[in-house]
Structures are given as C-alpha cells and as structure tokens.
Amino acid sequence: MIGTFPGCVIFTRIKGETIMEFLMRKIGLIGGLALRAGIFYYEQIQKRFAASQAPLQLVLSHADVLRVLSYVAAEDRIALGAYLGGLANELADAGCEIVAISAVAPHIAISDITRVARVPLISILDAVPAGLAAAGTDRVAVFGNRAVMQTRVFGAVAKQRDISLDRDVLDWVHNTYAEIAIHGKRATQPEMTEFSRLANRLLQRKNAQAILLAGTDLSSFYAEHQPDFPHIDLAQLHIDQIVRHALA
Template identity: 30%
Template sequence: MHIGLIAGIGPAATDFYYRGLIERHVAAGTRLDLTMAHADVREMSRNLVAKNPSKQAEIFAGLVGRMKAAGAQAAAITSMGGHFCVNELMAISPLPILNAIPAVDASLAKGKFRKIGILGTRTVMETKLYGGIPSVEVVPTEALDLVHDNYVAMATVGHVTEAQRRVFFDAGRELCSRGAEAIMLGGTDLFLAFAGHEPGFPVIDCADIHVDAIYAKSAA
C-alpha cells in the first residue's frame, strides 16, 4: 500500500518514522511506497496550545489531499502530539488515517504492564494520550509544565541537551516512585533522549508501536 506521512512535526520524529519503515521493509525484502508532506511544527504547537484541533485538522487535511494526488492510499501523522486533532482530521480527511492511539492501546493490552506513566506534551499527559488507552491505569504526571516545555524545545530543533535528558529521566523516576511500572514515551521525539541510554526504568515507545502498525499496512 502507498502510504502518506504528515512529516516535519518535528524533524527528528520524521526521521524516526522514515528510517523505521525503511528498516522494516529492507528486513522483509518488500518495497516501501511512500509520499511525505511537510507540516510546520511551530504552527502545530500554536494550535495545540490554543486548543484548536479543528484548525490543525484542516491544515493536515490539505496535506493529505496533496499526498492522495500523488497516489497515497492512507496517511499517518508522525507525531503523538499531532494526534490532538486526529478525530477532527479523520472526519474530513480525503484518505483513511492510520491512527496511532488504537494501535498503542492494543499493544498495551497485550503487555505485562498495568500501571504506567506518560511523558510528552502537556495535552498528551493531561488527557492520558487523549483518553485512548483504557487498557492501563495512568499515574498522573506532576511535572507537567517542566516536561512539556523541555519536550517542545527539543522537538522543535530535533536535538536533545543533557539538561533536557535529565528532566525526562527525573520525571520518569518520580512517576515510578508513585507506582508506575513503566514509562510510556508519549512524545515521538523522546527517542532522542532515551535511545542508547539506560534511564533506570522500563520504557514503552508509542512511536515505535505506530511505525509497526504503519508498516503492517504498507506491506499489504
């Protein structure tokens, strides 16, 4: 299947999805048929903070229309934060949307963890991934503003600092001290902070689960 990716939100997240799909197709010996359209991460951040999912959905729908014209048969948002408008987008999208949230919940339902913490944007943390993961209990994040601000700063430039990494690791440890059995990376770009490092607690990567789900469709 020809897949369309809404990219650019942020640059490192796009690279994560793109490389992940390439690696899976190469390993399987199958062909990746892909079109990407660039979205502005700063514009999306403004609409996220303003709680204006309809406006962002219209922007994304325009990008999906361009990918449909290029031959794409389904599309995905390469950002967990970008899923704040996924319901509005699905209602107006010219193509089916490969929604990350049901894929994440299905994966959690199969896993061994029943009580988790979430790191990501303020909206992702406050809404417990938009209320879409009823299969687990979520420990509320107390350092909402600190995690959000550091996450957005990291995602915008596609690079993590050691200070930002410490914020995420400290927040994860604090959640585990209050009963979380694992920490879910609810922000796609968090792999920048966690890849190749041992935070001291189990990690569940939403973006990797989403890439798996997109691959399953793209290989069909």
C-alpha cells in the same frame, strides 16, 4: 518485480522452494512536526521494510510545525483538521493509500482530520490499548507534550491506568520535551539523567509500572541510547502499525 498496479507493487522473492508475493500500499507521511519527527519515522519505516526485503513506497509531506502547534494550543480542532486533512489529500493525490502523522499532539483533532481526508489515517491513538496490553502494563505515567500528558494521550490511556504527574514534574517534562523537539537533541546527558530520576520516582512512589513515551521527539531522543527505566515507546508502536497496514 512482476507487475505494477495503481497505488501498489507486486513482486516475488524466491527463498529455497518458496515464492512469496507482497501487495504493497504506498505510505503517505506527514512530517515537519519538529526537527526530527518525520525523519525518525522515515528511518524506522525504512529499516522495517529492509528487514522484510520489501520495496518501500513513501511520500513525505512537510507540515508547518508552528501552525500546527498554534492550533493545538488553541484546541482549534476544525482548523487543524482542515489543514492536516488537506495535506493528507495531497498525499492521496500522489498515490498514497494510507497516511500517518508523525507526531502525537496533532491527534487532538484526529476525528476532524479523518473527516476531511479522502484516504485512511493510521492513528497513533489506536496503538495505545494494544501496546499496553501486550506489555502487560496496568499503570503508566505519560511523558510528552503538555496537552498529551493532561489528556492521557487524548483519552487513549484509560483513566484507571494513568498516573497523574505533579505540576512541577509535568511542567519540566513539557518544557524539556519542547526544547528537545526544537533543537533536535539526542541522548544529551543532563536530560537523560533527569528523565531517569523522575521516572524512577514515579515507579517507586506512585507504583507506575512503566513510562509511556508519548512524543516522537522523545522516541528520537532515545533512539540510540535506550532509557534505563521501564518504558513503552508509542512512536515505535505506531510505526509497527503503519508497516503492518502497508504490507497487508
């Protein structure tokens, strides 16, 4: 390390004859949004920093998941914006220069959260168009929370790209997702088998090219056993985006 400045660390790493300098941004992470969401983001961010041999600076804030879900269910964007924007400001006061929310559903109020926050928000919604383009995918079906599925990830998936789910499929995915989130399930066989069956039905009968996993707890569920169907992991795209901003 060669010096510290407010909100950042500068260090050098020598590899052969090359000296590399990194300007680090401290990450603020809003977690607590289901059992494993914040932990999953932290683990994945830490792995990426370790791979780049960069020192990680991160502060985790614990949100009240029941309070957040009640605002999401009521579509009370103003209250949700005030609550999560307030947490973002606490992270800013702790020296964080960027903040991310480790769940998809709260992004229903991303405009209101951004309006309240005094620090830049790295929105998961911004990762969707580039992620679909990079995957070369024109048609996807969304798996996640009911609000996320019904709104095409709050409009981040273009209408012409989205394959709507039948009501029974949507209900099962939502209910199963909620159970995974509440109990912190990971790679349990009954759920894996049914997700695979539904995904393959969408691929074969509705011409989906991939399933968009649009829920952090689905990403955590499959962290150690990847799905056996074509998929795009939105949380991983978001985490890549966070790390890019932190290392920029």
